[in-house]
Amino acid sequence: MPNQLLNMPYLELMNLFESIGGMGRGTLDPGLHDVRAIQEQLHLAPTLRGKSSDPPPTTADLPPLVGPSLSVPPSAPEGPSPSVSLFVPPCTPAGPSPSVGPFIGEDEDFLGADEALSHSRGGVYLTPLPVVTPSFPLPQAPFASPPLPSVGQAIARTPLPPSLSAQIPLSWPSHDNLSLEWICDLMSIFEWSSRNLSPSDFPSILPIPAFDALVLSASKILHKEPNCVFIDPCTLTSTVVVVGDVHGQLHDLTFLLQDAGFPSEKRFFVFNGDYVDRGAWGLETFLVLLAWKVLMPHRVYLLRGNHESKYCTSIYGFEKEVMTKYGDNGKHVYQKCLGCFKELLLASIIAGCVYTAHGGLFRSVSVAPSKRSKRKKKRRKNSNPEVDSLSLGSFEELSKARRSVFDPPYEGLNLIPGDVLWSDPSISPGLSPNKERGIGLLWGPDCTEEFLKKFHLKLIIRSHEGPDAREKRLDLSGMNEGYTIDHVVDSGKLITVFSAPDYPQFQATEERYENKGAYIVLEAPDFDVPTFHSFEAVTPRPKVNPYYDYEDVIDSDEELDLASMVPASS
Numbered sequence: 001m002p003n004q005l006l007n008m009p010y011l012e013l014m015n016l017f018e019s020i021g022g023m024g025r026g027t028l029d030p031g032l033h034d035v036r037a038i039q040e041q042l043h044l045a046p047t048l049r050g051k052s053s054d055p056p057p058t059t060a061d062l063p064p065l066v067g068p069s070l071s072v073p074p075s076a077p078e079g080p081s082p083s084v085s086l087f088v089p090p091c092t093p094a095g096p097s098p099s100v101g102p103f104i105g106e107d108e109d110f111l112g113a114d115e116a117l118s119h120s121r122g123g124v125y126l127t128p129l130p131v132v133t134p135s136f137p138l139p140q141a142p143f144a145s146p147p148l149p150s151v152g153q154a155i156a157r158t159p160l161p162p163s164l165s166a167q168i169p170l171s172w173p174s175h176d177n178l179s180l181e182w183i184c185d186l187m188s189i190f191e192w193s194s195r196n197l198s199p200s201d202f203p204s205i206l207p208i209p210a211f212d213a214l215v216l217s218a219s220k221i222l223h224k225e226p227n228c229v230f231i232d233p234c235t236l237t238s239t240v241v242v243v244g245d246v247h248g249q250l251h252d253l254t255f256l257l258q259d260a261g262f263p264s265e266k267r268f269f270v271f272n273g274d275y276v277d278r279g280a281w282g283l284e285t286f287l288v289l290l291a292w293k294v295l296m297p298h299r300v301y302l303l304r305g306n307h308e309s310k311y312c313t314s315i316y317g318f319e320k321e322v323m324t325k326y327g328d329n330g331k332h333v334y335q336k337c338l339g340c341f342k343e344l345l346l347a348s349i350i351a352g353c354v355y356t357a358h359g360g361l362f363r364s365v366s367v368a369p370s371k372r373s374k375r376k377k378k379r380r381k382n383s384n385p386e387v388d389s390l391s392l393g394s395f396e397e398l399s400k401a402r403r404s405v406f407d408p409p410y411e412g413l414n415l416i417p418g419d420v421l422w423s424d425p426s427i428s429p430g431l432s433p434n435k436e437r438g439i440g441l442l443w444g445p446d447c448t449e450e451f452l453k454k455f456h457l458k459l460i461i462r463s464h465e466g467p468d469a470r471e472k473r474l475d476l477s478g479m480n481e482g483y484t485i486d487h488v489v490d491s492g493k494l495i496t497v498f499s500a501p502d503y504p505q506f507q508a509t510e511e512r513y514e515n516k517g518a519y520i521v522l523e524a525p526d527f528d529v530p531t532f533h534s535f536e537a538v539t540p541r542p543k544v545n546p547y548y549d550y551e552d553v554i555d556s557d558e559e560l561d562l563a564s565m566v567p568a569s570s
Contacts, residue, residue, distance in 0.1 A: 431444070462494070
């Protein structure tokens with residue numbers, strides 16, 4: 001009977017309860033809470049998730065629960081549950097939460113935030129929540145949710161604030177004491193607002209003071225990190241999760257974090273850039289990742305992508321998104337984001353054997369970049385990459401590159417940042433200018449072998465190319481599964497990972513790409529054998545207007561309008 005009730009339409013379920021007299025429609029709170037009350041009566045715990053390629057575990061696979069506010073009803077059904085849109089329920093146990101405490105350091109023995117949100121494919125729910133009244137009126141159509149056809153969708157899409165502990169609007173914690181609870185509130189409120197609020201209501205959930213404090217705290221941490229960070233997983237039980245482009249697809253990022261498990265003392269995350277543009281929730285996506293960086297600065301590493309630039313964000317939607325969401329304060333918010341982009345890392349080395357960067361390899365530069373004289377602004381002679389002799393660069397050169405620029409230069413002496421963010425692999429041997437993009441390099445399998453062998457590496461993991469880019473590159477595999485193995489050489493492999501499923505969010509073509517997203521897990525002791533996790537997009541996505549002209553704008557892999565890019569001195 002419980003399995004049948006899981007798939008029963010909402011109105012039929014209500015009528016059933018009226019007929020048996022156990023709980024009439026008139027005795028129930030409206031919306032979310034009547035469904036939850038029904039679930040409590042039936043002891044049901046359906047899973048809300050995106051579709052994953054991994055088989056769903058049964059309740060026997062779940063970790064033990066700790067904490068009075070978490071429960072698994074005794075008759076929770078075994079096996080897979082309906083695949084519906086992702087809802088982020090509150091994720092903290094009752095009572096005060098320390099800044100880090102047992103949530104982070106003991107995730108093998110304690111149900112962490114990722115499992116408490118909803119165990120990836122496992123079906124864990126918190127106890128029912130009281131109604132939280134927002135400090136602003138709920139919006140009407142077209143932002144209100146449509147009729148709810150099933151129990152799972154009703155929970156996922158009912159327009160009520162989802163968190164017991166969340167204070168709307170969010171305020172920055174006193175004494176900068178960011179906690180896991182605050183991040184969970186941030187994620188759940190962003191999820192709820194994306195489905196129920198107009199974008200212009202965004203300051204009502206995250207006011208300017210809270211935004212400023214978050215970006216400032218993260219920027220201070222990022223500023224102290226080197227261009228290429230060396231990540232040394234501490235224990236034999238540690239794992240490292242590598243994530244590719246997410247492009248403002250908030251709901252897919254949230255699912256990915258649940259599916260992989262939230263960052264913890266034993267679970268590192270390396271994000272390979274391109275957090276914004278194309279998707280409608282780039283601001284929320286970037287802020288969520290900054291919050292994780294502030295909470296766990298030595299477990300979460302944020303690399304820069306080519307879209308974290310003034311040029312790309314002015315074309316592919318992020319600038320307009322910010323201006324729409326913050327109105328009169330939009331310019332202030334956008335400038336703060338650009339300033340934070342300049343602090344993002346260029347690359348990482350994991351366990352001494354895995355190199356990650358957004359685009360990939362980079363050239364050697366003969367002369368280190370020097371500061372421009374304040375007295376004389378003499379125009380520097382541009383170097384021509386077509387006539388200059390190209391060779392692979394070193395990590396010493398990478399460490400000296402000037403990353404703090406709005407747009408990585410496509411000419412001059414500071415070319416390494418542009419190479420790292422914009423370059424692509426090729427099947428053809430050699431190192432050459434990337435004429436298709438107008439910036440960066442193309443490198444062949446021989447260059448991959450040279451780089452791996454010279455620096456004693458086993459893997460190169462990069463991102464940068466989605467299904468639209470790969471569709472035009474017949475020499476390389478498509479991005480249907482969210483990852484490709486592009487080069488296999490004696491010393492190791494070159495891998496591309498792309499973490500935005502069904503990308504781009506707005507597509508002008510009649511048929512969507514419907515690609516899967518993926519992330520990579522590297523495990524101890526060697527961290528050089530990648531495990532790929534593919535997943536499908538969370539559906540349905542909230543309806544929202546695009547922030548760029550996706551039908552007419554140039555594709556990201558076509559030649560850039562280099563003249564409009566900010567000069568190298570910015």
